[in-house]
């Protein structure tokens with residue numbers, strides 16, 4: 250049979266398909282974290298693996314001869330599509346055999362718009378000679394990590410991604426770990442006993458604007474609400490109070506000071522860009538709020554520190570103080586030096602200065618609302634310590650490549666290893682911007698691209714990328730990536 254002629258007159262998928270079962274598997278897959286390619290890197294329009302596998306198979310085998318046969322094959326397809334059967338030879342080998350038998354040759358599959366790589370990955374799994382392309386360079390990088398390197402290098406990738414990922418983390422820690430100092434408890438307090446060490450998970454910030462009442466001019470910390478932990482078994486909140494002309498905070502709730510009556514933590518100081526001054530009670534309308542941001546009259550203030558103790562469950566909170574700000578300012582100074590160093594070393598601007606999208610058409614103004622507040626470049630979406638952390642990690646990833654080549658690794662292989670490290674870091678940056686929210690219902694970091702948008706965020710979490718707990722840290726992204734590389738090279 251010539252390879253130009255497709256020997257199947259009518260394929261299975263043209264006749265029937267277990268739509269309901271495969272849809273359910275596809276939906277279920279969204280919650281799978283261990284080893285799934287989505288944990289390597291986000292791709293907006295990635296197809297589920299379940300439907301990719303099932304449709305590829307159903308397109309490459311012939312239509313059934315009878316209703317009984319159709320039902321039997323539909324059941325097989327439903328089982329084949331299950332995540333748990335991704336590496337199960339009983340299903341995968343049979344699927345490969347069926348295709349080979351039906352066609353009499355190894356089919357070539359091309360996905361010219363391959364994006365996140367789900368379809369080509371499943372075509373590969375089914376034994377097809379697979380090609381993938383995309384016009385987006387990020388997609389191409391993801392495709393290399395999902396399809397090309399695992400095929401080419403196999404299991405030794407796992408070892409080297411682990412080794413060099415740990416190297417990057419430790420080198421970065423040596424350089425900037427000091428900007429995330431632990432709390433050593435000096436006196437027995439709400440939590441912790443003297444001498445105990447608490448590691449910062451992150452810092453909660455509020456952007457600020459000045460009150461426009463001329464007789465007040467107090468700083469308004471913009472917070473959409475005050476909850477820190479809002480779980481059924483744990484309620485902790487920031488409690489704002491006024492001292493002189495200043496808004497100050499206390500931490501109240503379970504394990505802290507008692508919650509005063511008549512305080513509703515869900516009511517913050519800003520809603521739909523209308524801000525309320527807690528000192529004088531006057532409001533700032535939405536247009537003025539935007540104008541203040543655009544004119545550079547807005548600021549930001551660290552309000553709380555989220556902490557973790559390696560031997561204790563849950564997170565701990567304290568109000569941020571002058572010492573925290575001092576460390577932050579040191580990081581700011583360090584950033585200036587680091588930017589200069591890397592500008593020379595790389596020959597490009599280390600902090601991205603390209604414009605954020607303006608968006609077009611209806612809804613764009615809201616989708617990219619950061620634009621209404623003067624956050625006009627990608628760099629504007631990060632505070633100084635976040636910038637320092639991210640460019641330092643990038644520097645270390647590049648250094649890892651240099652060092653690997655120096656140690657005699659083949660260049661192409663070294664590039665493969667650092668590609669994973671770069672993807673890990675890119676995922677971290679999703680969790681390390683001033684658009685990241687503190688998710689008080691789970692006491693965990695949110696991420697920038699919760700939606701495909703860049704919406705303005707008034708209060709945000711600055712994550713400590715070195716934290717041993719929380720989503721989005723280098724370690725957590727790294728562990729997920731390793732599992733995926735393991736899965737892809739099995």
Ligand SMILES: C[S@@+](CC[C@H](N)C(=O)[O-])C[C@H]1O[C@@H](n2cnc3c(N)ncnc32)[C@H](O)[C@@H]1O
Pocket residue numbers: 294295296301360361362363364365366367368369382383384385388
């Ligand atoms: C729906 S996604 C593909 C999903 C993918 N097939 C999978 O298996 O997960 C569509 C992709 O087409 C890409 N694309 C759009 N126009 C393109 C073009 N003219 N040439 C190449 N790729 C293109 C986009 O970058 C995007 O990644």
Ligand SMILES: [Zn+2]
Pocket residue numbers: 460461462465466467526527528529530531
């Ligand atoms: Zn006021």
